[in-house]
Amino acid sequence: MVNSVDVHLDEMIMSFSKQICCFSLVMGRRKxxxxxxPLTINHLWSSKVCGGGAVVGEEFMLSHYGHPSGxxxxxxxxxxxxxxxxxxxxxxLWNPLKLVINCLxxxxxxxxxxxxKEPDTExxxxxxxxxxxxxxxxxxxxxxxxxxxxxxxxxxNCRDEHVESLNLNSLGFSGTLSPAxxxxxxxxxxxxxxxxxxxxxxxxxxxxxHLQNIxxxxxxxxxxxxxxxxxxxxxxxxxxxxxxxTGRIPKKLFSVAIFNFTGTxxxxxxxxxxxxISGSPLQVSTSMSRLKVIATSASCGAFIFLILVxxxxxxxxxxxxxxNDIFVDVAGEDDRKFxxxxxxxxxxxxxxxxxDNFSENNIIGQGGFGKVYKGILSxxxxxxxxxxxxxxxxxxxxxxxxxxxxxxxxxxxxxxRLIGFCTTSSERILVYPYMQNLSVAxxxxxxxxxxxxxxxPTRKNIAFGAAHGLEYxxxxxxxxxxxxxxxxxxxxxDDNFEPVLGDxxxxxxxxxxxxxxxxxxxxxxxxxxxxxxxxxxxxxKTDVFGYGITLLELVTGQRAIDLSRLEEEEEVLLLxxxxxxxxxxxxxxxxxxxxxxxxRKEVExxxxxxxxxxxxxxxxRPKMTEVVxxxxxxxxxxxxxxxxxxxDAMKQDLSLMSRQYIWxxxxxxxxxxxQLSKAR
Numbered sequence: 001m002v003n004s005v006d007v008h009l010d011e012m013i014m015s016f017s018k019q020i021c022c023f024s025l026v027m028g029r030r031k032x033x034x035x036x037x038p039l040t041i042n043h044l045w046s047s048k049v050c051g052g053g054a055v056v057g058e059e060f061m062l063s064h065y066g067h068p069s070g071x072x073x074x075x076x077x078x079x080x081x082x083x084x085x086x087x088x089x090x091x092x093l094w095n096p097l098k099l100v101i102n103c104l105x106x107x108x109x110x111x112x113x114x115x116x117k118e119p120d121t122e123x124x125x126x127x128x129x130x131x132x133x134x135x136x137x138x139x140x141x142x143x144x145x146x147x148x149x150x151x152x153x154x155x156x157n158c159r160d161e162h163v164e165s166l167n168l169n170s171l172g173f174s175g176t177l178s179p180a181x182x183x184x185x186x187x188x189x190x191x192x193x194x195x196x197x198x199x200x201x202x203x204x205x206x207x208x209x210h211l212q213n214i215x216x217x218x219x220x221x222x223x224x225x226x227x228x229x230x231x232x233x234x235x236x237x238x239x240x241x242x243x244x245x246t247g248r249i250p251k252k253l254f255s256v257a258i259f260n261f262t263g264t265x266x267x268x269x270x271x272x273x274x275x276x277i278s279g280s281p282l283q284v285s286t287s288m289s290r291l292k293v294i295a296t297s298a299s300c301g302a303f304i305f306l307i308l309v310x311x312x313x314x315x316x317x318x319x320x321x322x323x324n325d326i327f328v329d330v331a332g333e334d335d336r337k338f339x340x341x342x343x344x345x346x347x348x349x350x351x352x353x354x355x356d357n358f359s360e361n362n363i364i365g366q367g368g369f370g371k372v373y374k375g376i377l378s379x380x381x382x383x384x385x386x387x388x389x390x391x392x393x394x395x396x397x398x399x400x401x402x403x404x405x406x407x408x409x410x411x412x413x414x415x416x417r418l419i420g421f422c423t424t425s426s427e428r429i430l431v432y433p434y435m436q437n438l439s440v441a442x443x444x445x446x447x448x449x450x451x452x453x454x455x456x457p458t459r460k461n462i463a464f465g466a467a468h469g470l471e472y473x474x475x476x477x478x479x480x481x482x483x484x485x486x487x488x489x490x491x492x493x494d495d496n497f498e499p500v501l502g503d504x505x506x507x508x509x510x511x512x513x514x515x516x517x518x519x520x521x522x523x524x525x526x527x528x529x530x531x532x533x534x535x536x537x538x539x540x541k542t543d544v545f546g547y548g549i550t551l552l553e554l555v556t557g558q559r560a561i562d563l564s565r566l567e568e569e570e571e572v573l574l575l576x577x578x579x580x581x582x583x584x585x586x587x588x589x590x591x592x593x594x595x596x597x598x599x600r601k602e603v604e605x606x607x608x609x610x611x612x613x614x615x616x617x618x619x620x621r622p623k624m625t626e627v628v629x630x631x632x633x634x635x636x637x638x639x640x641x642x643x644x645x646x647x648d649a650m651k652q653d654l655s656l657m658s659r660q661y662i663w664x665x666x667x668x669x670x671x672x673x674x675q676l677s678k679a680r
Contacts (some may be wrong), residue, residue, distance in 0.1 A: 227251060
């Protein structure tokens, strides 16, 4: 195992921006020469003569710095060669757009799989953990040959190359918690609820100082809560409900913001001064209070009873008044009422009750912005409760309220309406109406047996509706709102299958340090415009690019990135796959196989609009007002003819340039100091 490799992403970006790196790769019986060109957009065309791309595959070897003509590979190369066995991505010949996107994927691969100094520590810990949990059903499907669990292990989220959260709920585990979990030194969230885990609660969890969220509810744990758990100073959420636990609860755990000990035999509730769930009132007074009660005369008791009745009546009146109040008390505003139109401010307790204490059973969605729970309010209204993860706003609560006010005034039939919100010292929650038919992505790819799919007229209507909603955000909101993460999963469907865009206006509120797919931008790989990747700056045109990819999802039913395509071709990106089929006049092969009937002319129109929207240059993409017209056939023919001319001219130029170079086997561009990493 190689422990000395240390490649930093910043250094690699610097290296790629200044140099041309040569790769020789062996895949099966094929040996291919590839060249990675700079990521910088402005340098792409000057470097396009290098062509090619990179394949990270089962038989993987780099031949760069030090031995361009062969020779013994470095430790890093041997490491990649022996430990990384799955095909990861492809950078195709003569395709600058694909080159930019996949260079980032490749960089992220190197960052995840090579740059850690102890590459197997957390991976081995997780495998040991899984062995003890008794994953008899193979639900996790973790591959021990992958260098880092951060790359593609499901149920695992990472930050800065370290495992930060484990979401292992409802997977049928029947074992115990292994001490190996303590090797996950940066673990923040541990979710193992709704399994059949047994044995005592491990005291060594008390040494994992970064833990903020622990959910072990609905298992078969027994014994008492270890006193060491009181040392978890960062703990914010603790759910041990529905376990066979007994004994006393460490005092410090009652200071946790959200806790739940119901359904256990722990000492709380009616027999003690402490509640069994956060937010519940104290059932009885302290022992000192009991002495006072004993010493108090019957007349004093009656007097106190009357006072309590009066207080409860007052609180009841205030509660119902507050429910209908459309004003919010904003800190720092001289205690004035701050109008948020028709937005309703929910209390934390209201949303706790609506979602059954944010039960995992009520989760209906999860993404970069956090989890979404189905909830039922006291008036039986169904809602979707979005609990923002990694929330950040430099202006505090007042700034957050001003921002959601901007979101709330964006009212359009194709935009998801914001009902209200909730803020606490540690939580930011948004409340939306519940969409019975869930998302477009669900209807395309995640249907359960017997559920209705999307026919062609519905897909066409979704394309039009999403375009109208996006046009409204760009052209009719002041200030304009940029979505930043438009995709099929963020287009919801109401009871009549009308599309509504969700998650708009949220990207600026989320801490971009938390990464699932990209390192510096907020979005989903495959939907992100190339200029957003290279500069981190978004505009309306980045949304247009995402809309174009979404159109391709509607037509094909496929994901924007699908590594399984590598079994038959070299096209990982849906966009490149479509271009390839279109160049071969295979329009019917583009269409989703689940569509029994469709209008071929309408499919052709939507595919053409999609390709115009996904132009590699933002200046070459249409505005959403133009997109709406093109979907109706207005001005499309002229723009498409121009697009085809440019594509043909580009192919001819590149073909001519490629014939000017003869690349010898195992040859490499002769440059000094070409390297991915420095000696450590």
